[in-house]
Amino acid sequence: MSYAKAQSKSTLWDWLTTVDHKKIGIMYLVAGAFFFALGGLEAILMRIQLMFPEFTFLPAQTFNELLTMHGTTMIFLAAMPLLFGLMNYIIPLQIGARDVAFPFLNSLGFWLFLFGGILLNISWFVGGAPDAGWTAYVPLSSESPGTGIDYYVLGLQVSGAGTLIGGINFLVTIINMRAPGMSMMRMPLFTWSSFVASILILFAFPALTIGLLLLMLERVFDATYFNVGMGGNVIIWQHLFWIFGHPEVYILILPAFGIFSEVIPTFAKKRLFGYSAMVFATLIIGFLGFMVWAHHMFTVGMGPVANSIFAVATMAIAVPTGIKIFNWLLTLWGGRIRFTTANLFALAFIPSFVMGGVTGVMLATSAANYQFHDTYFVVAHFHYVIIGGVVLGLFAGAYYWWPRIFGYKLDEKLGKIFFWLFLIGFHLTFFVQHFLGLIGMPRRVASYLDGQGLNAMNLISTIGAFLMAVAFIIFVVSIFTSRNNKVTEEDPWGDGRTLEWTIPTPTPEYNFAQTPLVRDVDALWYEKYEGDGKMKAAEPLGDIHMPNGSILPIVISLGLFIASFGFIYHHAGFTWLAVVGLAITFGAMFVRSIKEDHGYHIPVDEITNNKGGE
């Protein structure tokens, strides 16, 4: 029908307007990697400043800006988008779908995230980045001079809207778009854990939205929620932030858990042990994730009853997490473990994450938390779970799915060098920080005094960080040097178990020429060993309906981007810019809603040609 139309556009235009989940996934990965390098660079600068006592490499104000931007960038602009990239690319393939439920919204979500991230980072160039920590506690944040915090508020608001949209999209995709035969309890674990993470997004982000709205109204329009003299209360912000913030850390870790649940069975040649227990544990973690947020607030004075309840609820999360750890170990038990780079990352995760997890339980001990809180012990805890969990997961997922996404395998030799350097650097950096915290080093300090016994361990920590940086550069290099390891087979690892390994490489834009029929968990493995090795089709070959691309997502996001400047510079008389920006956004939404777009069809012969291999 209108296939020709979709082809005649330039490549750039194609990427800007694409609604293909695979391209959007790749864009998330590229943008996320960029922000990871940026956040890492910020970490390196902080670590240089902390290398020696009373070092004057950076002014204290700059240090505070770096630490705020490091945390914010890593969480919102690096870890989450990188996970979203993998989720976008892989989930539809794992459930045998041609696309996500809302291709247009999917693209909108990406552009909102990107514009939000850019907005946040513009603050560096216009009078200083936000400086109140990624948690932006009021009244430090509400009264912070300059525009840094305004950029924080609006940047996160815009990118947060993108995340929420993305979450809803994944939920509906997973519920409505599964191939025939794929019941919920046959879904691959990565899809399952992304599903639960999306539920967390759905319920956690609104709390952040309101928190940020209040902070914006307080700063820009002189509201008084956090102004004690006007009857306000500063703890409200902390609740809103952590009602979002604690689920957020499980939003990060659950998809990573999902990745390990794919990588480990593949490279152990063994079905995931305790599939239903794994699913159940994921759900429990998701639920408990909402009931424990105040463990970040043990010292703000809620009282012993509240502290005790939240302490016990927090400890409970160790149980379902432990279930998962032991099920992974038992998956490995009796398998034939291959030490590919992807699997090395997955295997290194187990001990690293357990170390971070158990310090979490120590932190949850409310009476002892009074000692741990806001010290480097906390910094050590969360880098152990985040790097030992999320980042190792991202690297495992990257190595595992790289051939599927980019059509070539990353070099295994460089991969292993990268792996070992990164792992050693990581433990070197953060292991000593436990002790730094316990012997009296608070977190978020721009420096520390000589003669307090903190020097040696800080130096070790910085050296570790440099190792991680070298490792990361090796990884980036290997991306470029490995491009000749082209992959053409459908299942390059030979042991693929799930539907993403049943389709040609590179992935056709419609994913599946025919929707597959799923007959068991690990659909491909089942066909390999119980069937003839090929998926059964659930439908006859026919024209495939595809959605058209659209530039409107960028326009909508751009409108909000422009409007944000209007709010940030409200006091300088730029309120009109907010009006202009919102008009662009709502105008584009209006156009979208009145213009019906029914997509186009890829004709059968096109598909058969492609099936024969190009």
Next chain:
Amino acid sequence: MKHLWRLLPFTFILLLAGCGKQNLSALDPQGPVSEIQFSLIMLSLYIMIFVIVVVFVIYVLVLIRFRDRPEHTHIPKQVHGNKALEVIWTTIPIVLLLILAVPNVMQTFTLADTEPTDADMVVRVHAHQFWWEFEYPDYDIVAGQEMYIPTNTKIILELEASDVIHSFWVPALAGKQDNVPGIMNPMWIEAPNEGVYMGKCTELCGPAHWQMDFKVIAVDPDTFETWAANMVEGPQDVADTGNELAVEGRAVFEQSCISCHAVAGEGGNPQGGPDLTNFGERIVAAGYLEFNDDNIEAFIRDPQRYKPGNAMQAFPNMSQDEMDALIEYLHTLKVLE
């Protein structure tokens, strides 16, 4: 013997830290509150070490026994799961957590026991960007930066803040509580041993957050009473000591400084700076600088260079004579000898 168990895991760290000197470490508790917390830390640590050992042992076993070897050609059995095992690894962690949770809840309540009785002493702790003020309501005293307390007395602290959130932490005596604007948070500490205990602000409160240190100085109850009485009296009048330079210094002080800094109840203002009645006995200057004339002078000339964002006015152009006199005067501000 009784203390041996707690030293085991951290001996090398303690050596590294040389913590006896600093009284800065949570691992070297010096009072009942930090003891409680330390014992919980150790209890949780032992449980966690147990967990880690179990996981590591299985892990290493698995990695050694089930690595793929070239001679392997079999397809591993595709096991679905095991009910009994699931029950085991659900129950054991629950038991371990109960062992930790029960004492924790009890101690959480112990630490929250802050209703003052007649035997206790109350100190109101006001945190400011970036300094500390200690008010003793029973004595009508305000002290800056260094909190004197009598040993073996339960001290109820009432924490407050005047600008942003700060947090009061004296690791060797007690874990932290936040100083929150608009809210009073109580906590208690007790120091059986005389000594100087390092304190730190642990909530990000601005650029000079890392320098917002303070000291808790535990002295025997008699010394404390002397100190308290003299804080009300004020230091000896410099005119009586025949120290001409100090008298000159006082004049400078009364002209430039007294609007913000009170001495013996005179001067100062709610938005001002620390009470300097006993400044001559400070262990450090401005919370963290080595206590010497060069540092004091440099700080007075350019406070922003030292604690960026603090509220003190700078005196870059004060003549050297005036400065010398002023510092001489500041040294005479002593109440304990």
Next chain:
Amino acid sequence: MAQHGMDPSAPLTGEPSKKTKRKLARELRTQIISFILMIFLTSLAFVSIASDAIPASFALPFILLLAVIQVILQLYVFMHLNERGNGWPNAMIWSGVLIAIPTVAALMLLLGVVKW
């Protein structure tokens, strides 16, 4: 997913089936009844506050109860949450409520002013 050859922007013609018609008639009746009930509940709530006869200690929980009943009517009658196939919407709405409750409770109670 072609719509079986149907043009998605062509007007749908024809009558609903007999069964559907009967169902709709029944539905209309339920909707009107529940609307009347809602009006009644609302009035009751306003009256219980407006009249001085009812003590506040009773009136407050009472109006909250009325609000909950009314919302359930909205969700299940007006918004058809009770229909078959609405399992996921139900799950998500109630999860939202489940999270909303501690959220509201914490913001009311755990602001540090009163220690628990």
Next chain:
Amino acid sequence: MADHTIDHNTLPPNPEKATLEGRNKFMGFWFFLGGETVLFASLFGTYLGLRGGTVDGPGPSELFHLPFVFLMTMILLTSSLTSVFAIISMKRGNYKGLLAWMTVTVLLGVAFLGLEIYEFVEYVDHGLGFTTSAFGSAFYTLVGTHGAHVAFGIAWITTLIIRYRKSGLTLTNAPKFYTAVLYWHFIDVVWVFIFSIVYLMGIGG
């Protein structure tokens, strides 16, 4: 996942869910409402936390005027019913009826919004501004966010009515009308809590 077979002589019983796109929209919108629950919970919590923070400004019992709020409530409740009628018309194949009832719904919405704006103006006259006190800020934020939802709903439904005034019911616009009505009901759900918690509890104690 086979689509309901569409037979040209009988209308599908649930035209809004007759296509995969429709079902996706339906499901996604419900989930969005689930998220909105937490969004409003955060606002209600903030309001309840700050309700006493009136400082020198007026408090709830000095401002709120019950008969007025009762009128607003009745209007919004009725608009919920008229939107129900709209959907029943849609399912009966009465497209004109759908448009007519939707129009009535919008008009009632406009009346509600007008009263709300009038109410805010009154309160400002009585000394409660947005920046007067924490109570003021929290009140206007909660009720204003609801008002913004009403305004958005009005704009949305109006757009639908105008865009589809001549098209007749289609597989594309049925889910759009349906989700707009779900949204409208949800606005009413939130209002039930606003009149109970903000106004009635404000007067009652």
